[in-house]
């Protein structure tokens with residue numbers, strides 16, 4: 397494989413000296429697009445038609461996965477359902493890859509180039525929500541829901557792949573398409589393990605897709621933070637909390653002391669960092685001094701050395717807390733993500749396709765739902781996006797103010813990768829929240845997926861038909877991206893995917909969610925199965941009708957700056 401890449405790069409250096417010199421002068425500015433041959437332009441037209449002809453399949457897949465509402469590492473039904481569809485369409489599926497039962501790698505075609513399409517699949521705790529309803533109304537109270545929109549990305553990739561597969565068969569084209577899921581993305585739990593297991597070794601480029609409010613793509617680094625997810629487990633000694641408290645050593649005190657230490661330190665950390673925690677075990681009942689407690693932290697920073705520093709600082713806080721409380725502690729890495737760095741030549745190609753596709757035509761009902769929830773949340777009532785943004789570098793080291801993460805970052809440091817953002821959600825929503833579920837099984841998501849699939853299919857065709865595009869992608873990857881930083885995994889050789897996470901929550905809610913699984917044979921849409929009028933708005937007599945305050949508007953503006961600079965998610969992300 398390495399030999400192939402070297403030859404490919406060498407060959408293309410010979411052919412493309414001029415183009416690459418041009419690119420060397422501006423690694424942060426977009427280069428002018430090259431035009432497609434007549435044959436490629438015709439194929440792209442066919443791909444658009446192929447995607448459009450599968451709009452029904454998109455709706456069924458999006459609605460079905462929405463209804464399964466499965467948390468990270470527990471995507472059993474979603475994974476079985478999608479692999480079934482892929483097998484029916486001629487893909488060979490390897491299940492349970494990298495030691496993760498719900499992960500898979502689906503492959504169709506033969507020979508070079510090998511292009512892998514990826515997107516996330518898991519949902520968000522406590523985000524259960526009726527789709528199409530513009531106020532809080534859970535399907536199952538307390539249950540998980542697709543409050544990030546990860547029910548839409550793999551359907552998008554399947555649509556793109558099937559449309560391109562038809563064209564490849566018709567034209568006897570060589571090349572291999574792979575489709576894979578971002579399992580447990582909200583836990584940054586899987587992709588570093590795919591990389592470690594070698595699943596991207598023979599792949600030439602990755603086209604990733606992530607739900608957003610608009611159709612777009614970015615390149616470069618400093619659009620997303622890297623992160624390490626780490627649990628600190630404290631062990632003390634229990635005792636009767638009233639009769640002999642002095643015999644106890646509280647593990648809960650240790651966990652709380654760690655938080656106090658971290659909170660004091662926070663003021664002296666770089667503004668770009670994000671760190672947050674939950675106590676996943678804080679004891680059982682007050683009259684028993686807690687002998688065990690667990691504090692789960694996410695440490696996020698902009699680059700590899702700073703992430704390492706933050707993790708070491710976390711361990712120092714835990715050590716200090718254990719000394720103060722007379723307890724002991726151990727730590728476990730539950731997940732990790734490199735900050736994303738996205739490929740300029742492929743992003744430029746994808747952006748040309750995005751411009752050709754344009755945004756979906758939103759109906760009055762789509763806009764009414766969007767404005768309804770924006771009104772409900774007292775944020776600017778701008779409705780849905782109606783124009784695409786320009787192509788740009790994500791940010792610079794100096795201008796980056798922090799944002800979300802996605803373990804696609806690990807992939808992006810191993811081979812040329814881009815993230816397509818597609819418009820399946822509503823602007824100005826909080827993210828990781830029930831409100832972000834509202835659009836995700838409605839015509840907004842269905843249309844956004846179809847639009848995104850067109851751009852994805854066209855870019856796939858670019859990569860299959862233009863060896864010079866792959867060559868300049870690898871040139872950018874090796875020469876620009878890897879110039880000062882090489883990939884070093886955060887996971888250690890002894891680390892394993894934590895596939896036990898979320899099991900207890902899914903065991904609790906699955907029986908209640910089952911009643912709401914989408915039956916596509918019986919109902920033309922999930923909205924119809926649920927009997928939801930689209931859109932359902934809160935009656936105007938509501939007390940929630942206050943216009944946004946100035947502070948609201950300012951904080952939304954800051955949030956949008958962060959979101960629009962995020963190459964990972966453009967609004968979403970772990």
Ligand SMILES: [Zn+2]
Pocket residue numbers: 516544546581606802965968969970
């Ligand atoms: Zn996400």
